[in-house]
Amino acid sequence: MPATSETVSTARSEPTASPTATTAAPAASRARPIAWRLASVVDVVPETPRARTLRLDVPGWPGHRAGQHVDVRLTAEDGYQAQRSYSIGSAPEELAVALTVERLDDGEVSPYLTDELRPGDRLELRGPIGGHFVWDVALGGPLLLVAGGSGIVPLMAMLRHRAIVLAGANDGARHRVPARLLYSARRWDEVIYRDELARLHEGDPTLDVALTLTREPPPEWAGFRRRIDRMMLAEVAWPPAERPHAFVCGPTPLVESVAAALVDLGHDPAAVKTERFGPTGGAT
Amino acid sequence: MSEPFVSRGFRGRRQSAAAGRLPPGQYETRDFPVLSAGPTPRTPLAAWDFTLRGRGTAARWTWEEFQALPRETVTVDIHCVTKWSKFGTVWEGVSVDTLLAEAGAQGVEPGPYVLAVSDGGYTTNLPLADVAGGKAWVATGYDGAPLAPEHGGPARLLVPHLYFWKSAKWVRQLRLMERDEAGFWESLGYHNFGDPWREQRYAGDE
Numbered sequence: 001m002p003a004t005s006e007t008v009s010t011a012r013s014e015p016t017a018s019p020t021a022t023t024a025a026p027a028a029s030r031a032r033p034i035a036w037r038l039a040s041v042v043d044v045v046p047e048t049p050r051a052r053t054l055r056l057d058v059p060g061w062p063g064h065r066a067g068q069h070v071d072v073r074l075t076a077e078d079g080y081q082a083q084r085s086y087s088i089g090s091a092p093e094e095l096a097v098a099l100t101v102e103r104l105d106d107g108e109v110s111p112y113l114t115d116e117l118r119p120g121d122r123l124e125l126r127g128p129i130g131g132h133f134v135w136d137v138a139l140g141g142p143l144l145l146v147a148g149g150s151g152i153v154p155l156m157a158m159l160r161h162r163a164i165v166l167a168g169a170n171d172g173a174r175h176r177v178p179a180r181l182l183y184s185a186r187r188w189d190e191v192i193y194r195d196e197l198a199r200l201h202e203g204d205p206t207l208d209v210a211l212t213l214t215r216e217p218p219p220e221w222a223g224f225r226r227r228i229d230r231m232m233l234a235e236v237a238w239p240p241a242e243r244p245h246a247f248v249c250g251p252t253p254l255v256e257s258v259a260a261a262l263v264d265l266g267h268d269p270a271a272v273k274t275e276r277f278g279p280t281g282g283a284t
Numbered sequence: 285m286s287e288p289f290v291s292r293g294f295r296g297r298r299q300s301a302a303a304g305r306l307p308p309g310q311y312e313t314r315d316f317p318v319l320s321a322g323p324t325p326r327t328p329l330a331a332w333d334f335t336l337r338g339r340g341t342a343a344r345w346t347w348e349e350f351q352a353l354p355r356e357t358v359t360v361d362i363h364c365v366t367k368w369s370k371f372g373t374v375w376e377g378v379s380v381d382t383l384l385a386e387a388g389a390q391g392v393e394p395g396p397y398v399l400a401v402s403d404g405g406y407t408t409n410l411p412l413a414d415v416a417g418g419k420a421w422v423a424t425g426y427d428g429a430p431l432a433p434e435h436g437g438p439a440r441l442l443v444p445h446l447y448f449w450k451s452a453k454w455v456r457q458l459r460l461m462e463r464d465e466a467g468f469w470e471s472l473g474y475h476n477f478g479d480p481w482r483e484q485r486y487a488g489d490e
Contacts, residue, residue, distance in 0.1 A: 031473075031487035031488035032488050033486070033488035033489055033490075034473075034486050034487075034488060034489075036288075038289050071485075073288065073309075074291040074294045074296065075288040075289060075290050075291055075294070076290070076291070076294050076295050076296045077290055079288075080295075080296045080298055081288065081296075081308075081309065082294075082296050082297075082311065083309045083367055084367060085366055085367065108296060108297045108311065112291070112293070112294050116292075116293050116294070121292065122289060123289075123291070124288065124289050124291075129473065129486060130472070130473070131471075131472035131473050132321050132468075132469075132472050133321070252317070252318045252434070256318070256324060256434055259322065259323035259324065260323060260324065262323065263323045269322055269323045269325070269404060270322070270404075270405065272322055272323050273321060273322060274320060274321060274322055274323070275321075276317070276318060276319055
């Protein structure tokens with residue numbers, strides 16, 4: 001739950017009875033703590049005027065699943081600390097752990113991460129965190145991804161993972177996990193991972209990428225030019241009968257309206273997983 | 285790591301007004317962020333009821349019956365595991381003590397643990413001691429208005445002394461249990477108890 005969560009809905013209407021549950025609760029209290037680790041910045045990649053990707057070497061990193069996040073902790077000289085959560089954008093198969101951070105002008109942590117950090121600097125983090133908003137090829141498809149703004153980050157981890165696993169795979173394997181991404185950004189230059197998304201799209205007939213630009217689309221822009229709505233979802237998304245795994249990530253108003261529209265269109269609420277992004281998870 | 289690593293050039297934004305009121309690792313927000321793992325359920329009030337289930341028997345209230353229960357207004361600080369805290373939030377609802385007393389009068393037997401169950405299937409587990417004794421409410425109002433669906437309306441559990449995922453949105457049932465049973469996030473790597481003052485965010489913390 002980064003842009004994490006207080007609350008949820010899931011497939012399980014009835015919690016499992018005693019055997020799992022009684023072992024689960026005590027097991028949780030005995031679990032090994034998620035350790036703070038000192039990562040090194042390998043590379044800082046500008047993505048948009050406001051977003052940077054930090055590629056990190058994390059000694060002892062236990063590995064992650066696409067969709068998970070980390071907690072980052074900054075400590076000032078006098079001991080003052082601030083923590084925030086950031087989604088992982090890299091695939092589990094990649095060596096470096098990549099965080100893409102959007103600069104919030106009034107933010108306490110993000111301006112430090114986007115403006116101050118240089119290759120060679122170090123950064124404390126712990127993770128991976130979150131076991132709900134995750135996907136891997138073994139879970140199957142179709143995959144429906146809906147992103148707003150920097151909400152693309154955990155979804156990109158899923159697309160990168162998918163591309164790596166399917167590289168060299170036959171058509172049958174590809175067609176078992178077709179994917180569609182609908183991504184809303186304000187402007188063309190605010191589309192994070194723009195070139196990489198185009199490359200992934202061109203090289204893969206089983207991946208569709210649809211962009212919508214909600215402000216100042218370029219004159220020649222042929223894509224959508226409005227906020228994601230029910231009609232756009234009906235056009236782009238897999239029909240409910242295909243039973244897609246849906247992941248929605250972005251600011252709260254987008255997530256609320258997209259999730260509601262998907263349920264309205266007939267998608268199973270339990271198959272629609274959501275995660276909020278923004279200064280504090282997205283204010284309302 | 286015993287000593288935290290000092291981040292070169294990081295000063296941070298100290299929140300002196302929040303001193304003593306902000307649990308470790310939290311920051312104050314004036315917004316009311318919305319967080320949930322799936323679509324917001326929409327249950328019509330005519331179909332809504334609330335159940336307090338003990339061994340063998342259960343007490344049940346319709347929406348109208350629930351509205352007729354004695355109500356309290358509470359002003360509390362809330363702390364989300366995603367690091368934000370919000371001070372002085374004002375809620376209106378029914379104390380869980382009231383529900384326990386009413387249910388007890390109907391023969392519902394308590395157990396040492398509680399599992400809150402919500403529309404959409406969300407669950408969270410708590411010790412009974414943490415929802416009794418004036419520590420928890422089933423809230424139907426926020427800031428003088430009916431609780432909005434995205435914030436858990438028509439009714440959410442309010443347990444302000446624990447991380448806010450314990451304050452289950454869209455709550456419909458409290459099950460009194462003999463044994464502790466991990467809820468939704470508690471099964472997905474989050475802490476079983478979730479005390480913000482001990483920073484019990486994830487399984488294994490403290």
